[in-house]
Amino acid sequence: MKGNAVYKRSYNGCLAMCGSLQLGACLPSENELAQQLSVSRTTIRTVMTGLEAVGILSREGAIRRLSRHPQPEDAFPDTQTQSTSATVERRFLEWILDGNIGPGYLLTAAELARQFGTSTTIIREHLPHFQHFGLIERRPNSAWLFKGVTPAFANEIYEVREMFELRAARSFAVLPDDSRSWRHMRMIEAEHRALLKSIDKDYSLFPNLDERLHRTIHETTDNRFIKDFYDIISMLFHYNARWDVEDEKQRAFAALTEHITYIEALLGRDLKAIDQACRQHLKTARSNLLRSIELRMTMPPA
Amino acid sequence: MKGNAVYKRSYNGCLAMCGSLQLGACLPSENELAQQLSVSRTTIRTVMTGLEAVGILSREGAIRRLSRHPQPEDAFPDTQTQSTSATVERRFLEWILDGNIGPGYLLTAAELARQFGTSTTIIREHLPHFQHFGLIERRPNSAWLFKGVTPAFANEIYEVREMFELRAARSFAVLPDDSRSWRHMRMIEAEHRALLKSIDKDYSLFPNLDERLHRTIHETTDNRFIKDFYDIISMLFHYNARWDVEDEKQRAFAALTEHITYIEALLGRDLKAIDQACRQHLKTARSNLLRSIELRMTMPPA
DNA sequence: CCCATGCTTTTTATATGCAAAGAACAGGGT
DNA sequence: ACCCTGTTCTTTGCATATAAAAAGCATGGG
Incomplete structure (x- = not known):
């Protein structure tokens, strides 16, 4: 129900850190990692578990050590490290600014949700943002009017x-x-x-x-x-x-x-x-x- | 799951129209009413049904006539004619601008939803609007910072x-x-x-x-x-x-x-x-x- | 053929549910 | 006293569910 982009981004971040570590060296504390990557310790712990599962880390008690150097293919692809929301925002802007629709076109949340493969919730959260950009205008209880890049x-x-x-x-x-x-x-x-x-x-x-x-x-x-x-x-x-x-x-x-x-x-x-x-x-x-x-x-x- | 503020507002609107009608006069067409009140014909039909139920209108076949003049107490109170969204927006602004919280206060969507008796969906839809006003600032994956009316x-x-x-x-x-x-x-x-x-x-x-x-x-x-x-x-x-x-x-x-x-x-x-x-x-x-x-x-x- | 109304389908507004992420609490080691 | 990990509790991100409202389609009368 909720993507795990934060996890994947942090996972990649930890991989990068491991890259500059000696084999067998022990990792910084969970708190420190969390601060470095600006995420919660909860996420770091999940990442650690993931890294242990693929054999990059091994742990004895509370101490985690690097047991093999990470390879490029260990990382998640960049496309998966962005939240649904950010992805939709970007794709929507691209879609609009690439000229797929012209001035006067009516945008319906339901249709956009289908088009971008998400729920209407996300769409409804973003449309006001594009209104702020001056690109669209609201019709109450109805569709949004695209004003066009004119x-x-x-x-x-x-x-x-x-x-x-x-x-x-x-x-x-x-x-x-x-x-x-x-x-x-x-x-x-x-x-x-x-x-x-x-x-x-x-x-x-x-x-x-x-x-x-x-x-x-x-x-x-x-x-x-x-x-x-x-x-x-x-x-x-x-x-x-x-x-x-x-x-x-x-x-x-x-x-x-x-x-x-x-x-x-x-x-x-x-x-x-x-x-x-x-x-x-x-x-x-x-x-x-x-x-x-x-x-x-x-x-x-x- | 969805309020019926549009219905109630339109109902009140129709009541007002009926007020200036003679007893026994027949109403404008559904289309015309819909246009006058800027709502869909669907809503008008629901309103008509409601007005018939309380004896303000009577109908023979497709023709509706005024059968009694509406009284003030027939109308819905104004508080019920605004959408949840609009109400929350207003109350939230009042709450903030009345000085209930100071600069630096952290706003959580969950708490606000409880406070205003709605779902987090509505709250999440509105917070970006207040960001646009320059009143609050986003912390990703976390609470919103109130910047204060300073x-x-x-x-x-x-x-x-x-x-x-x-x-x-x-x-x-x-x-x-x-x-x-x-x-x-x-x-x-x-x-x-x-x-x-x-x-x-x-x-x-x-x-x-x-x-x-x-x-x-x-x-x-x-x-x-x-x-x-x-x-x-x-x-x-x-x-x-x-x-x-x-x-x-x-x-x-x-x-x-x-x-x-x-x-x-x-x-x-x-x-x-x-x-x-x-x-x-x-x-x-x-x-x-x-x-x-x-x-x-x-x-x-x- | 233009407008009515009746009926059906789609879309919107809002609440709820649930996994992921964050925050707070608790015991233990230095 | 501090910081670290383990644990629990709360909040966020997102999808889904459902009533209200809108939009579309059909039929029928002037």
């Missing part, structure tokens, strides 16, 4: 994003030199410069860097609502990468250049330059997104 | 609110004279002037007017995220009224005056005046809220 959606997101990021960027500029964010930003700057040199082959590393830059900026506001909103941007951004593969290298290069200007303005505490660089970059990002959305609307994927 | 909470809300409302107000100013929002605003202005005259006795009507003014402004942005955020403000505002009863009259008067300045600036399309009035009003509102929160934190309610 130009309007992108524009509304970017309208808010611009306000938030401008404010965050300004607040970044007045933080002390030795704040965590500033140290972070200097690292990110270095990574940008490094990536710029090898952009021809490493352009696919850019999205991750992009996300980290913007998140670092947003985090400085210390405002739970602004941070929360960044999850929406992040979601959209993450999945946009799925469709928009054309010209990826050029776009990465252009964005990288804009980022560097932006970062220089930030580290230079030049408010005017910050505003300008921020606006310019978001404008580019917005039109990239819009272009990609419009392209997809005229020729939906097979 | 000064930080108020400040973070107002930081965002200011950005959104300034932008909305500016976009309001460029709408055409005959737009729905402008007509709306002129009505609201009239109500403000009327209320100003009778503020001594009618000050308790102010909160409703306040909400309508700000919502009218926010609606003009046509941005789902901004509108969505206004629900949080609204919630806080609504419940703030529960604690903050002292000096209510003075505060209503002060706010009313600020509103009128604000509205004049808006209707005058004077961008600079709008900015100033908006900032000024939000500043006052924020400090009222902060004062009330700080007061409550030093002397929590019995």
Whole structure:
């Protein structure tokens, strides 16, 4: 009735720990393992029992020792280490953002449950989350309306994003030199410069860097609502990468250049330059997104 | 297993309709009734059966006639016309905002279910909503952390609110004279002037007017995220009224005056005046809220 | 052919059941 | 006194069950 993803993830975690242990060495205490993996001792004990059953551990009384080194095939596959809930969330987003349905489509919990092979409980728990993302809208006592990943959606997101990021960027500029964010930003700057040199082959590393830059900026506001909103941007951004593969290298290069200007303005505490660089970059990002959305609307994927 | 709040609400709705009917008159068609009350025909049919059972309606074949006028006691009490879900949501918010728990308190779904007399299913469906409000935070596989209605909470809300409302107000100013929002605003202005005259006795009507003014402004942005955020403000505002009863009259008067300045600036399309009035009003509102929160934190309610 | 109503099928709202995971308690060793 | 393991008790994650409500289909009258 309940999956055992936590068990499997912890099992894999323990396997990894065992890997760096000498044969015959005894394991840390249950409490310590539990803390390291952020799970309860109960789970650790179940894992230990499992490891003993396959002969990786042996125990004398209360002491457990490594009796053979774990092999890669001892581990559970990654697909099984995520809770049903997380899996459904991910698959649902993929399904929606891959364009399987268009604006106006009515989503019924019962149908989705069948489609994803879970119960309606899980579906009903997740739909409000996508409402928060602005993707769907509730009809009381009835189905959910899919609003679509439309130009309007992108524009509304970017309208808010611009306000938030401008404010965050300004607040970044007045933080002390030795704040965590500033140290972070200097690292990110270095990574940008490094990536710029090898952009021809490493352009696919850019999205991750992009996300980290913007998140670092947003985090400085210390405002739970602004941070929360960044999850929406992040979601959209993450999945946009799925469709928009054309010209990826050029776009990465252009964005990288804009980022560097932006970062220089930030580290230079030049408010005017910050505003300008921020606006310019978001404008580019917005039109990239819009272009990609419009392209997809005229020729939906097979 | 499922409440019948929809039935009861529709039943009351039909009673009200019957009230304005002549004795012996025949009712509208089932379809029409269903549409009027925004429920399914199935529900209407069940209601009709109920009304026949208590002798309010009589039927010959397919025709239903009013056979006696409904009395007030025929109606279901209002408490029974709301779904379990809605009731829990309301009671939970009241419970939290009335200060029954402090920041740092751990909420467990099981306990809440017992406390509110429902199943954990409902509770689990609602907690994410309060997370969206910024009131609680999730600990995976464990309890929820109540973050408290603290000064930080108020400040973070107002930081965002200011950005959104300034932008909305500016976009309001460029709408055409005959737009729905402008007509709306002129009505609201009239109500403000009327209320100003009778503020001594009618000050308790102010909160409703306040909400309508700000919502009218926010609606003009046509941005789902901004509108969505206004629900949080609204919630806080609504419940703030529960604690903050002292000096209510003075505060209503002060706010009313600020509103009128604000509205004049808006209707005058004077961008600079709008900015100033908006900032000024939000500043006052924020400090009222902060004062009330700080007061409550030093002397929590019995 | 358009709308009625009657009847059937599907979906939603909510409670309950149960395995997995977490938390609390208890004795024992250092 | 602390930390460790064994044990028990509670809570969470998820599926299922069921009444209420919605949606769909059939039939019949103007």
